[in-house]
Amino acid sequence: xxxxxxxxxHVSVSEGTPVLLRCNYSSSYSPSLFWYVQxxxxxxxxxxxxxxAATLVKGINGFEAEFKKSETSxxxxxxxxxxSDAAEYFCVVDSGGYQKVTFGTGTKLQVxx
Amino acid sequence: xxxxTQTPRYLIKTRGQQVTLSCSPISGHRSVSWYQQTPGQGxxxxxxxxxxxxxxxxxxxxxxxxxxxxNSRSEMNVSTLELGDSALYLCASSRGLAGGGNExxxxxxxxLTVL
Numbered sequence: 001x002x003x004x005x006x007x008x009x010h011v012s013v014s015e016g017t018p019v020l021l022r023c024n025y026s027s028s029y030s031p032s033l034f035w036y037v038q039x040x041x042x043x044x045x046x047x048x049x050x051x052x053a054a055t056l057v058k059g060i061n062g063f064e065a066e067f068k069k070s071e072t073s074x075x076x077x078x079x080x081x082x083x084s085d086a087a088e089y090f091c092v093v094d095s096g097g098y099q100k101v102t103f104g105t106g107t108k109l110q111v112x113x
Numbered sequence: 114x115x116x117x118t119q120t121p122r123y124l125i126k127t128r129g130q131q132v133t134l135s136c137s138p139i140s141g142h143r144s145v146s147w148y149q150q151t152p153g154q155g156x157x158x159x160x161x162x163x164x165x166x167x168x169x170x171x172x173x174x175x176x177x178x179x180x181x182x183x184n185s186r187s188e189m190n191v192s193t194l195e196l197g198d199s200a201l202y203l204c205a206s207s208r209g210l211a212g213g214g215n216e217x218x219x220x221x222x223x224x225l226t227v228l
Contacts, residue, residue: 032214043117043203043219051214090156094214100169101146101211103156 002027004093006104014112019063019078021107023091026072033074034092035065038106044090050074061085086111115139117206117220125226131192134223138185138206142218144168145187146211147179150201150222159202161211162187168210191225199227 007022032051036044048059055067065076091104118137147159158171162181179189205217
C-alpha cells in the first residue's frame with residue numbers, strides 16, 4: 001500500500017523569500033517520488049523526480065527536493081520565490097509494479113509582491 | 114517533439130448525455146493514464162492503458178470507460194452524465210507503465226461542464 005500527504009493545502013510567501021512545500025509518503029517498497037506543478041488552467045508539468053539515486057534532487061526553475069527515508073519525507077524547496085511560481089504543486093508516490101501512482105491533494109502556493 | 118494533445122478542450126453537455134474525450138500521447142509513449150480533477154476531490158486516477166490493455170483502474174463507476182488504439186491514442190467515455198461529472202479531465206502519457214518510476218507528461222485537459 002502507498003499514500004502521500006501534503007501537509008499544507010495553502011502556502012503564502014513574499015517574493016524573494018524561501019519556499020517550503022511539505023510532503024510525507026508511505027510505501028512498502030522503495031518508491032519513486034515526483035513533484036509536479038500546475039499553473040491555472042494548464043496541465044501538470046514535472047518539476048523533479050527521485051528514483052533512488054542522489055537524495056538531493058534538483059529540478060527546473062530553481063526547485064529542489066530532498067529524500068529523507070528516515071522521515072519518509074520529500075519536501076520541495078526554493079531559495080527565493082518568484083511571482084511566476086504561484087501555482088499548485090503535487091507530490092506523487094510511485095511504488096512501482098502494477099500499483100497505481102498516487103497523487104497528493106496539492107498545495108497552492110501564493111507569492112505576494 | 115509534439116506534446117500530449119487532448120480534444121476537445123472544452124465541452125458542455127446536459128445530464129443524461131454521453132461524452133467521448135480523446136487523447137494523443139507523445140510519439141513512442143505506450144502508456145496513457147486518465148485523471149479527473151475537481152476542486153473538491155482533487156486529482157483522482159481513472160484508469161491506465163498500456164499497449165491497448167487496461168492495466169489499472171481507479172474507483173469510478175462503470176459509466177466511465179476507456180480504450181486505447183494500436184497507435185496508442187486513447188479515448189475515454191462517460192455515459193449518462195451527472196452534474197458531479199463536471200471536471201477537468203487530464204490525460205498523461207509515459208514511455209513505460211506509469212507505475213514504473215516513469216515520468217508522466219500531461220496534456221492541457223478537457224474541461225467538461227454538465228448542465
